[in-house]
Amino acid sequence: MTKRVAIIGAGCSGLAAIKCCLEEDLEPTCFEKSDDIGGLWRYTDAVEEGRASIYHSVVTNTSKEMMSYTDFPMPAEFPAYLHNSKVLDYLRLYAEHFRLLKYVYFKTEVCRVTKHANFNTTGQWDVITMNNGTQKKEIFDAILVGNGHFFKPYLPLDSFPGIEKFKGHYIHSRFYKKSDDYHGKTVLVVGIGNSAGDISTDISSAAKQVYVSTRQGSWVLSRVSNHGFPIDMLYSTRCYFRIINALPRSLRAKVIAKQMNSWFDHQNYGLHPKDWSMMKEPIVNDYLPSNILCGAVRVKPSIKKFTETSVIFEDGTEISDLDFIIFATGYSIAFPFLDDSVIKMDDENNVRLYKYVFLPHLEKQTLAFLGVLQPFGGVFPVVELQCRWATRIFNGKTQLPSLRKMEDCIQRKHDKQIKSFTKCRNQTLQMHFIEYMDEVAVEIGVLPSIAQLLFTDTRLAYHIFFGPCTPYQYRLKGPGKWTGARKAILTQWDRTLSPSRTRLIPKDQGSKFNFKRKLCMLVLVMFIFIGVYCISMTSD
Ligand code: NAP
Numbered sequence: 001m002t003k004r005v006a007i008i009g010a011g012c013s014g015l016a017a018i019k020c021c022l023e024e025d026l027e028p029t030c031f032e033k034s035d036d037i038g039g040l041w042r043y044t045d046a047v048e049e050g051r052a053s054i055y056h057s058v059v060t061n062t063s064k065e066m067m068s069y070t071d072f073p074m075p076a077e078f079p080a081y082l083h084n085s086k087v088l089d090y091l092r093l094y095a096e097h098f099r100l101l102k103y104v105y106f107k108t109e110v111c112r113v114t115k116h117a118n119f120n121t122t123g124q125w126d127v128i129t130m131n132n133g134t135q136k137k138e139i140f141d142a143i144l145v146g147n148g149h150f151f152k153p154y155l156p157l158d159s160f161p162g163i164e165k166f167k168g169h170y171i172h173s174r175f176y177k178k179s180d181d182y183h184g185k186t187v188l189v190v191g192i193g194n195s196a197g198d199i200s201t202d203i204s205s206a207a208k209q210v211y212v213s214t215r216q217g218s219w220v221l222s223r224v225s226n227h228g229f230p231i232d233m234l235y236s237t238r239c240y241f242r243i244i245n246a247l248p249r250s251l252r253a254k255v256i257a258k259q260m261n262s263w264f265d266h267q268n269y270g271l272h273p274k275d276w277s278m279m280k281e282p283i284v285n286d287y288l289p290s291n292i293l294c295g296a297v298r299v300k301p302s303i304k305k306f307t308e309t310s311v312i313f314e315d316g317t318e319i320s321d322l323d324f325i326i327f328a329t330g331y332s333i334a335f336p337f338l339d340d341s342v343i344k345m346d347d348e349n350n351v352r353l354y355k356y357v358f359l360p361h362l363e364k365q366t367l368a369f370l371g372v373l374q375p376f377g378g379v380f381p382v383v384e385l386q387c388r389w390a391t392r393i394f395n396g397k398t399q400l401p402s403l404r405k406m407e408d409c410i411q412r413k414h415d416k417q418i419k420s421f422t423k424c425r426n427q428t429l430q431m432h433f434i435e436y437m438d439e440v441a442v443e444i445g446v447l448p449s450i451a452q453l454l455f456t457d458t459r460l461a462y463h464i465f466f467g468p469c470t471p472y473q474y475r476l477k478g479p480g481k482w483t484g485a486r487k488a489i490l491t492q493w494d495r496t497l498s499p500s501r502t503r504l505i506p507k508d509q510g511s512k513f514n515f516k517r518k519l520c521m522l523v524l525v526m527f528i529f530i531g532v533y534c535i536s537m538t539s540d
Contacts, residue, residue, distance in 0.1 A: 043088075220288055
């Protein structure tokens with residue numbers, strides 16, 4: 001009998017989940033609380049309860065080739081980085097292309113998911129939903145949770161003495177939409193995540209003055225890297241990842257710091273991260289340094305206290321005419337439909353999931369979590385790979401290891417996380433994109449073998465090792481193999497660069513390589529390729 005899978009949410013995770021269920025002969029039923037697909041990526045002027053809310057200006061901080069699903073490249077005409085409306089367009093194209101919409105029940109909230117009476121033998125779940133005031137209870141064989149984790153604001157008001165006296169306005173960044181309300185105002189943005197960076201630069205053109213208060217500081221990256229290429233396409237490569245990881249920790253930190261400071265010296269802009277030798281998600285913002293340079297945004301240290309009209313910082317400085325505060329202090333993960341006995345979340349977002357997907361202690365592995373992580377890279381391919389893995393666990397084609405092995409793995413990862421990442425709550429779910437993707441790909445049997453490709457398809461091997469680790473790499477072999485994957489990899493730069501080549505310019509003869517130079521370059525690159533690969537294999 002076909003197994004029935006309940007999918008919670010029709011955002012980027014839920015849509016991928018429907019497709020993966022269909023590919024694995026499972027019967028998907030997707031419940032979406034709102035009246036449309038897109039989750040976080042569907043902008044609305046009003047904030048909706050239980051759904052992530054974005055501001056109007058959000059642009060992706062991962063380029064389109066790095067964030068697409070593994071078998072569905074973004075249209076060539078889409079720009080390299082996408083405004084949120086374009087991301088939604090892409091999700092609509094995906095849903096249409098794979099005919100996913102007919103599996104989505106809109107305006108249907110999942111109220112409760114509990115173990116069915118015979119869960120220990122069947123692994124089934126009771127799912128209670130609410131649609132238009134009508135409650136319904138159904139039994140499902142498995143659950144895929146894709147409700148997102150940016151809908152519950154984390155606003156630790158206890159950390160801000162005197163906030164109760166403040167007579168101006170304050171909001172959490174979840175409620176920020178547009179800069180219109182901030183004309184001529186003095187605004188303080190608290191925090192230095194991507195929300196704080198975006199919001200402070202967004203309102204800086206309207207506001208009288210914007211201040212950003214940060215305890216830790218942050219590296220800031222531009223989307224535009226060397227020679228104008230998208231930064232993630234230059235640095236999210238297997239070659240770079242292997243070299244940087246082969247370095248001793250202290251040297252690695254210095255190399256990264258040097259790269260981060262090559263755009264501007266973070267010390268001079270008050271942004272230098274406190275624990276700079278530890279990993280921390282950098283923020284991606286093309287305007288922040290320039291706004292600081294022009295004085296529109298001023299960086300301040302931690303907050304000591306608020307008064308009725310002002311804020312006093314730890315260094316004793318004060319802003320006396322403060323109108324607005326925007327707390328861009330992040331989010332807490334929540335699964336309101338699941339009982340604490342199944343998964344209990346603490347305020348620090350610590351979650352003990354096997355490879356960020358499975359709860360090891362469950363008697364039957366019929367519950368999988370999607371996207372409960374923050375990769376240094378695109379989320380769509382990550383959640384899709386998680387879905388491909390989970391659906392194969394549900395239908396028994398792949399097995400999970402023993403409880404003990406899963407617990408050991410979680411502990412190892414936790415220890416590594418503590419050693420590698422800064423100790424702040426928004427870093428508990430950070431991970432390296434390539435490392436994580438490869439780890440899950442091994443579980444499914446879809447990790448490309450560069451050694452093998454070196455002999456059978458050298459050109460492709462070259463692109464996989466030196467080129468950006470685009471999601472199509474995980475469709476070259478194994479279950480779900482896609483015949484278009486090779487071509488998608490070889491044409492990824494065309495799709496990246498063509499949208500900005502909107503004015504044709506004749507090629508400068510002087511910049512053309514002659515044949516001899518090309519040949520020498522090719523031989524040199526081949527030597528480096530083989531050398532780096534051998535070194536990295538021995539360092540494994
Ligand atoms: P976040 O990354 O969790 O950052 C929250 C910030 O709040 C921290 O950097 C921290 O800065 C500050 N903070 C936390 N607790 C605090 C406390 N008790 N007192 C003072 N400050 C505190 O949250 P976010 O910026 O909202 O981002 C959430 C996720 O969405 C991230 O993964 C981000 O990359 C993503 N995002 C993406 C985009 C985009 O694609 N364009 C835009 C926005 C967000 P300090 O410790 O330095 O004070």
